[in-house]
Amino acid sequence: METERTDQIIDKHHREPSALIQVLLEIQAENHWLPREALERVAERLQVPMTRIQHIATFYKAFSLVPKGKHEIHICVGTACHVRGAQRVLDTVQDLTGIRPGETDLDLKFSLETVNCLGCCALGPVMEIDGKTHGKMAPAQTADVLRNYD
Amino acid sequence: MARNHSPAELEALRKGILSTRDPHKPLITLCSGSACQASGSKEVAASLEAEIEKQGLSEAVNLRKTGCHGFCERGPIVVIHPEEICYFQIKPEDVPEILSQTIQEKKVVDRLLYTDPVTKEKIVQERDIPFYKYQERLVFGSNGSVDPKNIEDYLAIGGYAALAKALTGMTAEEVLQEVKKANLRGRGGGGFPAGRKWEGTRQAPGDIKYVIVNADEGDPGAYMDRSLLEGNPHAVLEGLTIGAYAVGAREGYIYVRQEYPLAVENVFIAIRQAEEYGLLGENILGTDFDFKVIVHQGAGAFVCGESTALMTALEGRAGEPRPKYIRSNIVGLWGRPSVLNNVETWANVPLIINKGADWFTQYGTESSKGTKIFSLVGKITNTGLVEVPMGTPLRDIIFKIGGGIPGGKKFKAVQTGGPSGGCIPEHLLDLPVGFDELTQAGSMMGSGGMIVLDEDTCMVDVARYFMAFLTDESCGKCVPCREGMRQMLKILTRFTQGQGKEGDIELLEQLSETAIEAALCALGKSSPNPFLSTLKYFREEYEAHVREKRCPALSCKALIAFHIDPDKCQACMMCLRKCPSEAIVGGKNRIHVIDQEKCTKCGTCFEVCPPRFRAVRKTSGEPVPPPIPEEARTIVRESKPK
Numbered sequence: 149m150e151t152e153r154t155d156q157i158i159d160k161h162h163r164e165p166s167a168l169i170q171v172l173l174e175i176q177a178e179n180h181w182l183p184r185e186a187l188e189r190v191a192e193r194l195q196v197p198m199t200r201i202q203h204i205a206t207f208y209k210a211f212s213l214v215p216k217g218k219h220e221i222h223i224c225v226g227t228a229c230h231v232r233g234a235q236r237v238l239d240t241v242q243d244l245t246g247i248r249p250g251e252t253d254l255d256l257k258f259s260l261e262t263v264n265c266l267g268c269c270a271l272g273p274v275m276e277i278d279g280k281t282h283g284k285m286a287p288a289q290t291a292d293v294l295r296n297y298d
Numbered sequence: 299m300a301r302n303h304s305p306a307e308l309e310a311l312r313k314g315i316l317s318t319r320d321p322h323k324p325l326i327t328l329c330s331g332s333a334c335q336a337s338g339s340k341e342v343a344a345s346l347e348a349e350i351e352k353q354g355l356s357e358a359v360n361l362r363k364t365g366c367h368g369f370c371e372r373g374p375i376v377v378i379h380p381e382e383i384c385y386f387q388i389k390p391e392d393v394p395e396i397l398s399q400t401i402q403e404k405k406v407v408d409r410l411l412y413t414d415p416v417t418k419e420k421i422v423q424e425r426d427i428p429f430y431k432y433q434e435r436l437v438f439g440s441n442g443s444v445d446p447k448n449i450e451d452y453l454a455i456g457g458y459a460a461l462a463k464a465l466t467g468m469t470a471e472e473v474l475q476e477v478k479k480a481n482l483r484g485r486g487g488g489g490f491p492a493g494r495k496w497e498g499t500r501q502a503p504g505d506i507k508y509v510i511v512n513a514d515e516g517d518p519g520a521y522m523d524r525s526l527l528e529g530n531p532h533a534v535l536e537g538l539t540i541g542a543y544a545v546g547a548r549e550g551y552i553y554v555r556q557e558y559p560l561a562v563e564n565v566f567i568a569i570r571q572a573e574e575y576g577l578l579g580e581n582i583l584g585t586d587f588d589f590k591v592i593v594h595q596g597a598g599a600f601v602c603g604e605s606t607a608l609m610t611a612l613e614g615r616a617g618e619p620r621p622k623y624i625r626s627n628i629v630g631l632w633g634r635p636s637v638l639n640n641v642e643t644w645a646n647v648p649l650i651i652n653k654g655a656d657w658f659t660q661y662g663t664e665s666s667k668g669t670k671i672f673s674l675v676g677k678i679t680n681t682g683l684v685e686v687p688m689g690t691p692l693r694d695i696i697f698k699i700g701g702g703i704p705g706g707k708k709f710k711a712v713q714t715g716g717p718s719g720g721c722i723p724e725h726l727l728d729l730p731v732g733f734d735e736l737t738q739a740g741s742m743m744g745s746g747g748m749i750v751l752d753e754d755t756c757m758v759d760v761a762r763y764f765m766a767f768l769t770d771e772s773c774g775k776c777v778p779c780r781e782g783m784r785q786m787l788k789i790l791t792r793f794t795q796g797q798g799k800e801g802d803i804e805l806l807e808q809l810s811e812t813a814i815e816a817a818l819c820a821l822g823k824s825s826p827n828p829f830l831s832t833l834k835y836f837r838e839e840y841e842a843h844v845r846e847k848r849c850p851a852l853s854c855k856a857l858i859a860f861h862i863d864p865d866k867c868q869a870c871m872m873c874l875r876k877c878p879s880e881a882i883v884g885g886k887n888r889i890h891v892i893d894q895e896k897c898t899k900c901g902t903c904f905e906v907c908p909p910r911f912r913a914v915r916k917t918s919g920e921p922v923p924p925p926i927p928e929e930a931r932t933i934v935r936e937s938k939p940k
């Protein structure tokens with residue numbers, strides 16, 4: 149991520165230290181992860197210590213300190229999806245991609261995360277890939293959907 | 299648009315808006331909430347826009363993209379006004395017919411209507427459909443009629459009249475007393491009386507005070523706050539502004555989950571429009587009351603729904619709770635008195651000011667007034683958002699409104715109150731819903747999640763699931779929560795893997811007691827609830843897991859096995875083709891056999907086996923029969939008589 153763009157985001161929030169989380173969220177949204185250089189820039193310009201940034205970047209689930217794959221898979225494991233068999237969907241994705249939640253494969257093709265309710269409970273179990281929702285998943289359909297991504 | 303300088307100007311504006319709207323002109327409303335968008339409502343919207351153009355109806359019909367109607371099971375939902383014809387599960391290809399038949403010819407398209415599952419009758423209007431019929435939609439009702447991105451829709455249904463009334467017709471003290479008299483209790487979990495909370499802040503010393511909307515709806519399976527904020531953001535803003543006036547705050551915050559992008563978008567638009575119309579900002583409606591609202595996006599942490607943790611997060615730090623020797627309504631955000639209520643609580647405020655506490659208190663029970671929105675999900679026929687008066691029996695919600703359990707399965711329990719709540723079994727189904735009633739039954743109201751569980755759900759696994767959730771979400775600040783839950787999760791996981799030992803259940807009970815006594819915040823204190831309530835009502839399931847290594851619900855993977863009944867298998871190849879692990883051996887006219895070594899117990903074979911054969915069997919606590927010998931596997935079929 150370019151330093152200039154990081155600066156724009158920081159300036160948008162008036163260099164307020166209390167806007168730290170909002171600044172990091174914007175960087176995450178644009179870049180899909182938080183590179184070290186960007187965090188150092190934020191620390192310098194907001195005048196907050198790097199330890200606090202590390203604390204926040206590891207405390208909140210939205211942030212990633214490592215690059216993400218081309219396709220981001222979110223498996224909803226909210227209660228409604230859980231009782232309708234989300235674990236089986238997750239197991240299938242793990243088997244097929246070889247990665248576990250929180251991981252990215254070596255080809256940077258897929259990143260896998262579990263999420264706690266996407267609020268589409270009527271469609272459960274739900275799998276979301278790159279923002280597109282796939283509802284009423286069972287192991288066989290999950291495999292079919294994954295095949296469409298390369 | 300010029301700012302409104304007085305309530306009279308606001309009324310004139312409202313009349314102006316209404317005069318340009320012909321109530322007889324056809325209006326198509328389309329649910330565009332998150333859940334319907336996931337079912338394809340964006341594509342339907344595009345199709346409607348294109349088709350209106352194509353059929354030359356631009357002048358003859360209006361299209362409005364509204365918030366969530368609540369009946370998410372049947373989304374996307376289209377309603378044609380003024381006749382209020384409801385169409386469900388609309389696909390883009392249905393659009394031309396809707397326009398040519400219903401808009402042009404005034405005919406109802408039967409196949410898109412709701413079919414009553416019992417009488418098989420087609421139902422035309424929303425209010426006759428059982429899902430809606432038994433509800434009382436005081437707060438949620440406007441969702442289906444306003445475009446959240448257009449403040450004029452909200453003004454047209456009387457929006458901001460309560461604010462005008464409060465600011466110019468009532469003192470701040472009178473507003474506070476009205477809310478207190480209504481006995482509005484917090485809809486976010488604790489059920490603390492909002493009026494008393496407000497009073498504490500109003501009386502607290504200091505000039506700078508804050509009001510905060512908690513839209514960090516973290517309970518899995520609960521999404522009513524999202525739907526309100528997405529679908530009717532002005533109702534929340536109006537309530538918040540009234541609250542600010544009552545307690546003497548000049549600044550308010552909306553803390554909204556970043557996972558709710560549409561809610562964030564609509565709230566930003568709503569704030570901007572309210573400012574333009576003079577309903578937020580300086581000198582609201584020409585009075586000397588100033589109020590501004592700032593949106594803060596959460597970054598994904600369940601504990602931030604806790605009041606003190608949320609305030610810490612607003613300050614730009616990691617959201618960890620602090621001890622509450624002094625309540626946050628006295629010392630809160632940046633050390634100032636701060637009122638924090640959730641979305642639904644704020645959305646109730648305009649109603650109370652408009653119609654009065656006496657009107658509000660006619661709904662509900664002795665100790666719980668008004669209505670409550672529940673998110674009815676899980677093993678239920680009609681998944682969706684349901685608003686009922688407090689005191690409605692659980693049975694009515696689940697069976698009359700929810701339509702019971704799908705697939706002919708048996709009801710087992712309903713889980714309420716999110717991860718801190720508990721499970722209520724069948725024999726307590728006549729319990730009226732209310733804050734105190736649910737707590738007495740060992741569960742809680744929480745934010746209103748209602749997850750229905752059927753006979754296939756393992757209660758030990760449900761307890762393990764919530765413990766895993768809470769362990770993952772524990773902020774780690776206090777020991778009973780950080781370490782105690784980790785140990786409880788280990789033990790519960792052992793149960794589901796068939797490695798439970800005698801004495802484990804008692805150990806879990808001891809750990810629960812410690813967490814309840816010693817954890818710092820509500821997340822830790824209530825963490826044993828899912829375990830304790832399932833133990834209370836389903837102890838025999840725990841004992842089966844520990845003593846017999848058997849899962850009575852046939853759900854825990856480590857304790858179940860699949861095999862094919864050779865007498866029933868017709869060698870149809872369905873399971874063989876669908877098995878993702880290629881664990882089924884067999885062929886045409888060869889009885890199929892599951893290779894237990896390769897089987898991952900995903901259950902696909904069990905599901906795809908045609909119901910007329912039912913050859914795949916799922917068992918627990920008993921040995922799998924040995925595979926039939928190779929030589930006995932060939933099926934010899936008699937040729938069909940000619």
